[in-house]
Each structure stands twice: as structure tokens, then as C-alpha cells.
Amino acid sequence: MKEKQATELLDAKEATTITGAEALLLALIQEQVDTIFGYPGGAIMPIYDALYDYQDKLKHVLVRHEQGGIHAAQGFARSSGKVGVVFATSGPGATNLVTGLADALIDSTPLVCITGQVFAHLLGTDAFQEADVISISAPVTKWNYQVTDANEIPEVLAKAFHFAKSGRPGPVLIDIAKNAQLQKFEFKGYTPCSHVRSYRPKPIVRKEYIEQAAALINAAEKPFVLWGQGVILGSAEEEFKTFIEKAGIPSAWTIMGAGALPSDHPLNVGMLGMHGNYGPNVLTNECDVLIAIGMRFDDRVTGRLDKYAKQAKVIHLDIDPSEIDKNVKTTVPVWGDCKETLPALTELVEQKEHKEWLQKFKDYEQQEVDAVIREELFPTAGEMTMGEVIQHLNELTGGEAIIVTDVGQHQMVACRYAKLNHTRSNITSGGLGTMGFALPAAIGAKFGAPDRTVVAVMGDGGFQMTLQELGTIMQSGVDVKMLILNNQFLGMVRQWQELFHDRRYSFVDITSPDFVALASSYRIAGKSVNKREDLHEALNEMLTHKGSYLLEVMVTKENNVFPMVPQGSSVSEIRLK
Amino acid sequence: MDNQAHNEKQEYNITVYTENQIGLLNRIATIFSRRKLNIESLNTSPSEIEGIHRFTIVIHVTPEVVRKLAGQIEKQVEVLKVYYNTNDDVIWQEMALYKVPTEVIAEKALVERLLRVNGARVVVIRKDYTVFETTGHREETDNLIKVLQPFGLIEFVRSARIAIIKHSEGFNRKLREFEGREPHHDVVENEYLDRKAKGLYDVMYP
């Protein structure tokens, strides 16, 4: 009955009197939102009350902690390409969102977070569960706004969605005072927003820069493409592929860009950065033209900046002008949406193959295989390695799964070795490095892409940061495969202590509960393996199990992730051991 | 452009046109505080256009840093436009108020002369105190403090700097372009990336 009413209200020619809370839900429906991750509380109760009548249009997933809610919304946005939506109450509910907001801002994830706020007349009085959420969230949101009058709701929501998903996407927070939620007002329908005068989500592409970029590329003997998540956010995977194929340019990815080009594409030469592949790092300092596409030269990617690609002419394609010339000085700034700039560039570049140059990457790859990869992926003796777990996973999924990773050694290993056939298949906390991200993000990713297998690869440390979300899995019935690579350490920190702090293992020894028993108390099936001969079958069981499954794999305790560009070193000083 | 000059700190006047939104001041302030940069002076007031505010921010940084700051400010969705200029590119003023005992003024002809020399103006004269105003650069307003100090200066206050950009064409035309739905070339132009305008073009493409 209510469902019909929603359409009627939205199509109504005349104004109807409704509450602010109801207007909010109608706005969400109009923005094609179908899933909300949230947690109720006093200051957002009118919205939850209205939601009671809209359950068939708006699926609400009750999380176990607001941080879980926002990471789930991030996972949802990353797997689906849609805007993730979060509900939280005022005060502690809202402050629990802060980590996720910071994560979403730095990783450009489109979110609209709705927080309840105390009655407007109580603002500034230290009212119960009052927190200055607008000030707290300002540095970690693309935009935020406090609503104190219901009349503002339709327009503010329209702006929120516009800002969240256009240009360089990011999180938006709308804080709605309880009186505005309750207030009845004349609702005159909902009009999505496509223009705000102070906001230019994308520029007119400057042709001369495209021409200059093409000229540099055409003259290059050793061109090298670095791509990031911008290719995915711009839905320009096809345009990207066409470009590199025509120009014949070896291309490497940041972890945020993984999957935009299939892992086994002949021009995909691997991962950049601190734990990236050998060739891409070394050859960054040998290429003559560096073409950065939708990436932002994070310090984990560049290593020491004053020794980074100094010999190269740099072309930077980005939609955010403040990224261009920020860390690496560009020769040609191509400011624009790569969905538009890439085809324009493709048109002007000459068809080429840089065979010898590509061969160089292959030679370095062979060295890396010999020094690191073979031993990591195919060990025959000793305890299990993280790499071999990912290798078996690849064999079983064939690269079809969405891999969500947490933060640490397992993240680097999973990103390095996971086979990805499709875009939007690698979900990780890249910029902020938020431990505890994977479990909730995997839940969200599955809601965002219900037809795909979602595997959360986690460390024993990170899993324990948000394991309360097992409750969300239990209650919602969402099918998430949880793979814990247990090295009984906070592995990545231990690795640094081993390499840079004389093996002084200061508080990295972490004890874990019986993960399988824990899962079982949430009625989730699981298993723990510590023998190589059981690994493949256990992974198979996890993947074929109907419903969620937790698999713990005991891996060797003191393995290090290599290659590695030590902090403060140049990318070409990457160490193989 | 030689590298030395490129990296030297100097005073910049950042001019920001914004929507009049609560919280925007905080957002802009954190762009500086996040980098542990001290704002020398900050003025914010309504511009000549209704609903649009103008900020004048004075900061002592390198050209490289001011360019990045401007980019980060302009990135805020409610910021219409950011300009940054050296002191040579702007006409700028600060205003100062000085409160001194009236009896001193009345009696000391010397003070009167000093005020005249320093271009001060009387704002009010009460029985017990007189308030003077002067407008000018920092050194000028500072000077009068020194002058008045021996004569019983009671209170002093200085405003933030306001600055007019010498070669600007005003914001009215620009705003109309901003209000257009179709992005106008000028509006979406990014000076900071413009190789030609910054004299970098020849260096980059010899």
C-alpha cells in the first residue's frame, strides 16, 4: 500500500503535506537507492519510523556498529558503482562514522550519510547525544550540511547525491535535526540536481593538451602508463583498454586501480608501489614518457619523490585539478574526465608496439619470479604462505570473484597475486589503510553485486577490529566468504620491526579466539586448516558452501612481503629480499 | 623562472569567492591548519553580489605552497573562485583604531601634528577619550602606535587586510558564467594548470 503511495507522492502535481522524514525517504527512492546500511537511535527515530512503511522499496541492513555500516556502504558503492547510503543517530552514532568518512574521502567513494541531530532549539546546549558533527566531519567529507527545517530536505538531498557521485566522487554527510524530521511541510516533489553554480565537476577538455600529450606519446620510445581508480570511477575501462592497446604501452596499476584491466592482459605489467612488482617500480625510473591516468601519486606509490621518474616527461590525466602537479610535476596536464580524454587521446596516438620495451618488464618479472614469486606461490615444504592461499583461490575462482582485503601483509599479497578478470573486483582501503575495513566492506560488496562471489581476505588482527559484523551476516543472511590468513602477528608491523627496528617485536604478538567457534556462535559455518594438503579442498568447500563461510588458514608466522621499496627510498631501489 | 625565486617564501593575498554557507569558514580554515600554516590575516565579508562572500587571506608561503592551497580551496564545492596574488599585484589596506585620553590631545599640539602627519582621522571625541582611525599598510598603522604610546594610548585595534586585485575585471561577469548551466570555457579554466599563463610553457616545450 505504501509502495503505491510513494509513486503517487513523487508524481503528484500538487503539493502534499508530509514529514521531513518521509521526504527524505522519497528522495532516496527517487535517487534509485534500494539499500541502506544503518543503526537507529533517538535522534533519527522519526526517519526509522517512516522507514517502517517503506521497507519494500528501501532495504535496510542493520549493522552492528556504525563504522561497520559505513564500510559496508563503501563496499556497496565500490562493487556496484552506485552511491552508498548510511543512517546513523546523533552523537556517538555519528562520530562512529568518522573513520569511514576519512576512508571514503581519500579513496573517492560516493556516499550519502544521514545522521540524526538533536532538536534545533537544543543545538549548542550540550544536549543529550549532541555532537558537533558538521565541524567534526568537515575535513573528511566532500560536502556536509545541517538541516533544521524540513523544507530544505528535497533540495539538500538532491545536492548531496549530485556532489557525492559527480566529478571526483566522495562522501557527503547530511545532519538532520529531529524537529526537521518530524516537521510537516508542503512537499512539492523531488527534482534531482545537476547543476550548482559554485561546482564544476568536470571541465571542458582542452584540446591543445590532448595534442601535446599525443605528440609526446608518439615520440616516446619507452612510454609507461600508470593507472588508478579513476579509470574505474569514470567507467572508462573500455576506453582505457583501447588506448593502451592502440599505443602499445605497458601499463601498471595502483592497488586502487586493480582490476580495471584484466590481470592477464598482455599489457598489464603489474602493481606499483611499496610492495608492487619489480619491473614497474624499476622501470618508472627508466621510461621516457610517464602517463598517469586517474591516479594521484600517493607516497606509497612514488617512494622518494626527488628520485621519482626525473628522467621522464609526465602526462597526468585526472578529473581533480588539485591532484595535477601536486606531488609530481607534469609536463602536460590533461584535466578532465578520462571517459572523454582517453578516446580523444586514442584518436591522436599512433598504432604502435613497444616490443623491446615490454620485454624489459618481462625480464624483470622473470627475476621477480625467481627471487620471490615461485617460493611464495608454490612452496613445497615448510608452513603455508599467504601467496599460496591466494594462488589456490585463483585456481578455484578463475579470477571471477570480488576480492575484498583488509590492511596488512595479506592485503599486499592478495593485491599482488589475486587474479581479477573484471573491474570493480578489488575492494580495499587504499589511501587510509583502515584495518577492520574488509569484513563490513565485503558485506556491502555482496549487497551491491549479489550475483558475484565475494571473498574477504583478512588478517587475524584486522578481522578482530570489526568482527561484530558477523552479527550482520547472521541476521541479513548475506553470503560472504571470510578468509583469515592467520600468522599470529600484526604481520605488517612485525615485518617493519624485523627490517627496520632490529627485530624488536614490540606489541605485535596478537592472540586470537577460536575463529571457527566464534563463527559458529553466529551460526556461520567454518573451518581452520594448518596443513598444505587440506588447503585446496578447504577453499573449495568455502566457495561452494551455500551461504557465508569462515575459513582460517594458519600461515607461516614470520614471512615478509617482498619486493619492497623501503620508506624513504627511490622506487628503483626496490629490494627483492 | 629560476628555482631560487620559485621556492622563496613571500606574502600572498588569497581571494576567495564563496557561497554564504555556514561551516565554510571552518572548511577553509582547516585547509591551512591541516598543513600547520599560520594565517597572517583573514577577512570575510559579503561581496558586492548578494549571497556571495569574499575572503581575503594573507599568508607567508612559497609559490609552490600557495598554488596547492589555492587548488585545495577551489576544490570545496561551495567555493566559486580562488585567486592568489603577491603584494605587488594588489592594492591593500588595513584599518586601525586608537583610543587616547582627550585631555592629552587637547593640550598637546604636538600630538595633533603627529596625527596629521600620520594621516589619522578623528572618529569620536568624548570628554574623557578620543578615537582616531587610520588606514594603510602595516608599517603605517604600526607607526602611529609608537607615536601615541608615550601619550597614554588606551586601546588599539587593527582590522584584517582587505585587498583589491589590480588587474581583475570584477566578479559580476564571472558569476553570470558560473550561473550558466553549460560550463563556460573561462569558468572551467584552471589557471594553476595553464602552462602558458604561468610562463612555464617555454620551459616545458623547448
Ligand SMILES: Cc1ncc(C[n+]2csc(CCOP(=O)(O)OP(=O)(O)O)c2C)c(N)n1
Ligand atoms: C585501524 C588501524 N590501526 C592500526 C593500523 C596499523 N597497521 C597496519 S598493518 C597492521 C597489522 C595488521 O595485522 P593483521 O591484521 O594480522 O594482518 P597481517 O599484516 O598479519 O596480514 C597494523 C597494526 C592500521 N592500518 N589501521
